[in-house]
Amino acid sequence: MHYTKKYINFINGRYASEGIRISAGIIVPSLFLNFFDMLSIGLIMSFGALCVSVADTPGPAKHRINGMLATCVLVSFLSVITHYIAVSPVILGVLLTVAGFIFSMLAVFGVRSSAVGIAALLMIVLSLQSPPHGKDIWIHAGYTLAGGTWYMLYSLALYRLRPYKFIQQVLGDYIQEVSVYL
Numbered sequence: 001m002h003y004t005k006k007y008i009n010f011i012n013g014r015y016a017s018e019g020i021r022i023s024a025g026i027i028v029p030s031l032f033l034n035f036f037d038m039l040s041i042g043l044i045m046s047f048g049a050l051c052v053s054v055a056d057t058p059g060p061a062k063h064r065i066n067g068m069l070a071t072c073v074l075v076s077f078l079s080v081i082t083h084y085i086a087v088s089p090v091i092l093g094v095l096l097t098v099a100g101f102i103f104s105m106l107a108v109f110g111v112r113s114s115a116v117g118i119a120a121l122l123m124i125v126l127s128l129q130s131p132p133h134g135k136d137i138w139i140h141a142g143y144t145l146a147g148g149t150w151y152m153l154y155s156l157a158l159y160r161l162r163p164y165k166f167i168q169q170v171l172g173d174y175i176q177e178v179s180v181y182l
Contacts, residue, residue: 014170014173017165022056025049025053025150025151025154025155026046026151027046028154029042029045029046029049029147029150030042030043030045030046033045041143044143045143045144045146045147045150047123047126047144047147048076048143048145048149048151049147049151051075051119051120051123051126052068052071052072052075052151053151054071054115054118054119055067055071055112055116056068056151056152056155057111057112057115061156061159061163063112064155064156064159065152065156067115067116068151068152068155069152070116071115071116071119071148072145072149072152073145074116074120075119075144076142076145078123078124078127079127079137079140079144080137080138080141081095082095082124082127082131083131083132083133083137083140083141086127086128086131087131095124096124099120099121099124100121102117103116103117103118103120103121104117105117
């Protein structure tokens with residue numbers, strides 16, 4: 001068996017290119033703001049980009065935009081709510097229970113809405129690490145929204161540059177699987 005051919009196919013395939021695209025979209029805000037000694041802000045923006053990247057599933061551009069935009073708004077809103085509720089363990093437990101149920105039920109509407117729910121739950125967990133106080137809560141939510149917006153624009157810009165790249169890679173994978181089958 002030709003193992004080098006398998007490695008080349010993997011590197012040129014959709015999994016590697018999607019992984020590189022998503023990783024770059026998440027890491028760029030932190031790297032960029034680290035040059036200006038604002039790594040903490042960059043990390044918050046990367047958290048927002050991480051949550052939006054979860055909802056960036058393949059599909060029509062209109063559905064991708066709607067899913068990522070809904071995730072940006074929902075993640076920022078949940079960041080604020082979680083920071084305000086984090087002072088009371090009882091109310092936080094109620095929030096986790098209700099949000100867990102509601103966002104898990106989004107799976108009924110498909111993969112994209114399920115990914116939005118997962119991103120929302122991920123932001124609740126990430127917001128509990130070091131909750132800010134006062135006006136810093138809103139600043140934190142703004143940076144989260146900025147990071148999510150950054151990732152959405154980045155993903156859509158790459159889609160505009162090469163709209164058929166993903167489809168070509170999937171068709172190539174299918175052709176290879178059919179050839180192995182035959």
